[in-house]
Amino acid sequence: MAFIRVTPIQVGDVVRLRKPHPCGGYDWTVVRVGADVGLKCHTCGRRVLLTRREFERRLEKVVSATQPTG
Numbered sequence: 001m002a003f004i005r006v007t008p009i010q011v012g013d014v015v016r017l018r019k020p021h022p023c024g025g026y027d028w029t030v031v032r033v034g035a036d037v038g039l040k041c042h043t044c045g046r047r048v049l050l051t052r053r054e055f056e057r058r059l060e061k062v063v064s065a066t067q068p069t070g
């Protein structure tokens with residue numbers, strides 16, 4: 001069974017994308033994780049929704065990962 005390797009992220013994580021948002025911001029907070037990944041721009045507060053695949057392609061790195069609770 002082929003399993004797609006994905007970056008382990010969860011809501012609350014801060015991520016950096018390869019390209020800046022038009023507002024100039026690089027850092028985003030993950031606001032939704034699923035088939036689509038919701039991101040909120042740190043600089044302007046805009047929200048975007050990317051497919052999981054698009055997100056993986058644009059991701060530069062995870063800046064700060066939320067500690068799992070429990």
Ligand SMILES: [Zn+2]
Pocket residue numbers: 021022023024025041042043044045046
């Ligand atoms: Zn922005």
